[in-house]
Amino acid sequence: MGSVTDEQPDPVRPGAQYAQNTTQVVIDPRALTGIARIDEITKALAETLARAVDTVEYLPTLTPRLYGTLVHLAFANMVRFQRLPGIGFWDVETTFSLEPGAHYGSKDSIRTDVVLRNEVGDIIAIYDVKTGNQGLRPGRVNELRANAQVSPSVPVIELHVLHGVRLTREQIGPSLGTRQAWLLPQINVSGV
Amino acid sequence: MSMELYVLSDRRLKSIADWQAAISAEGFPVSLTTGVPLEELNGIFPVQLGGQLTDFECVHWRGPEVMAEMADVDFGHPWVHVLALRWGADLYAGPAAYMAAAAYAKAAGGVLFDCEEGKIITPKQAARIGRELEQAIPEAQAFLRRLMEKLKHQP
Numbered sequence: 001m002g003s004v005t006d007e008q009p010d011p012v013r014p015g016a017q018y019a020q021n022t023t024q025v026v027i028d029p030r031a032l033t034g035i036a037r038i039d040e041i042t043k044a045l046a047e048t049l050a051r052a053v054d055t056v057e058y059l060p061t062l063t064p065r066l067y068g069t070l071v072h073l074a075f076a077n078m079v080r081f082q083r084l085p086g087i088g089f090w091d092v093e094t095t096f097s098l099e100p101g102a103h104y105g106s107k108d109s110i111r112t113d114v115v116l117r118n119e120v121g122d123i124i125a126i127y128d129v130k131t132g133n134q135g136l137r138p139g140r141v142n143e144l145r146a147n148a149q150v151s152p153s154v155p156v157i158e159l160h161v162l163h164g165v166r167l168t169r170e171q172i173g174p175s176l177g178t179r180q181a182w183l184l185p186q187i188n189v190s191g192v
Numbered sequence: 193m194s195m196e197l198y199v200l201s202d203r204r205l206k207s208i209a210d211w212q213a214a215i216s217a218e219g220f221p222v223s224l225t226t227g228v229p230l231e232e233l234n235g236i237f238p239v240q241l242g243g244q245l246t247d248f249e250c251v252h253w254r255g256p257e258v259m260a261e262m263a264d265v266d267f268g269h270p271w272v273h274v275l276a277l278r279w280g281a282d283l284y285a286g287p288a289a290y291m292a293a294a295a296y297a298k299a300a301g302g303v304l305f306d307c308e309e310g311k312i313i314t315p316k317q318a319a320r321i322g323r324e325l326e327q328a329i330p331e332a333q334a335f336l337r338r339l340m341e342k343l344k345h346q347p
Contacts, residue, residue: 055339064308065321066328068195069286070335076281077336081343093281095236107228109235110249113194113280128194129280133310136194137261139253 023050023161023185031157031191038125041084041116042157045127046189048078049159053185068131071161072113075129079114086116086124096147110147113159123150130160141192160188195286196278197318199293200255200271201302205230211292214299218319220291221326239288241326246284248292251276268312271302283332290322 025046032039052074056067079092094115098108114127126144128136141156148154162185205211208230215222221242226233237250255271277293279285297304298315306313306321313321 055342056335063321063324063328065195065286065290065325066332068308069281069283069325070332072195072281073283073332073336074339077339077343081346097235107232107235111236111280130194132195132306132308134196134262134307137258139257139261143251 023053023187025050025187025189027189028191031155031189033125033155033191035124037086037118038116038155041086041125042127042189044082044084045079045114046159046187048082049075049129049161050185050187052078053161053187064132071131072129076113086118087114088117091115091117096149098147098149108147110143112144112148115148123148123154125154126150126156128156128158130158135160135190136192138192156192158188158190158192160190162186162188194278194280196276196307197289197293198258198305198307199275199277199297199300199302200267200269200273200305200312201275201297201300202272203300204252204273204275205296205300210299211296214295215292218291218295218298220295220319220322222288222291222295224292239292241284241288241291244284246282246288247279248285248289249276249278251278265305265310266312267305268303273300273302283329283336287322287325287329290318290325294318294322 027043027046031042052071055074056070076092079087080089092114093111095109095111112126113129115123116125116127118124126148128144130136136156136158144156145152145154205214208224208226211230212224215224223240225238225240231252233250233252235249235251236247238245238247240246253274253276255274258274259267259271275293275296277289279289293304294315297318304313304315304318305311306318
């Protein structure tokens with residue numbers, strides 16, 4: 001997969017469209033399970049997230065939180081339309097609860113970004129998208145597995161959009177500011 | 193559900209009614225709509241933002257455990273309690289979460305950790321962010337409409 005480039009992008013032009021910029025995907029080898037079905041979907045979802053990031057147009061007024069919301073919206077809808085094997089419509093933004101039969105607003109309930117199922121419908125991987133500076137906490141990983149009622153062997157895979165301050169000055173070039181770093185998003189895929 | 197906001201405090205509000213009163217005192221258009229007692233919140237929490245039904249996950253954590261897991265963050269104080277709010281692809285959840293969390297933090301004498309920016313923010317800052325997100329809903333709706341049109345027409 002690609003890696004962070006040290007090429008300097010064109011200067012920011014307020015109001016310009018940067019959707020043609022290609023977000024790079026970097027997959028940590030530890031995110032790969034050796035199970036072809038899971039690893040192929042991991043790569044496909046990372047590429048979908050990269051397209052979702054590219055879809056969110058650069059706007060001078062875009063705050064980190066609105067950016068995150070738009071990326072999540074784009075990703076969820078693109079995955080639903082993509083019809084990847086093992087990911088049905090309801091496997092995106094799925095609510096899980098420890099209370100049998102309970103769903104909305106119930107105790108001990110969580111919502112996953114994407115789950116991947118095998119041929120008989122069992123969950124074989126959980127994917128979580130991160131757009132902020134903080135990655136998945138270990139405690140959250142445990143919650144995801146517990147509430148989805150899967151074993152500790154089921155991988156929880158983080159798809160993390162890195163931008164702005166998450167790219168070091170060396171990576172983005174010493175003369176570039178935070179706004180320009182937004183033009184160099186990167187998807188880091190890591191397993192937990 | 194992976195956009196997160198943590199309220200850090202040394203005391204908890206006593207009830208959903210107290211939390212709602214704090215929200216109302218700030219003039220936020222957020223209504224908490226659960227029958228679950230506040231101390232038992234541990235899951236998806238239905239709320240309304242200006243009459244629009246939405247939700248976010250809401251979980252109580254112990255402060256020392258969270259701060260130990262996030263040792264690279266300077267929390268500035270050994271907070272006792274963490275109320276974690278979490279949401280995903282929902283236009284209304286973000287503003288509701290920031291507003292509700294801002295009101296909780298102010299009433300409980302706490303601060304917030306904004307996971308999107310990775311820094312501590314004040315209740316006042318969280319309130320402003322909530323308002324900004326609320327005002328951006330039409331922009332986000334327009335984005336979503338354009339996206340759905342593209343997806344419907346792609347091969």
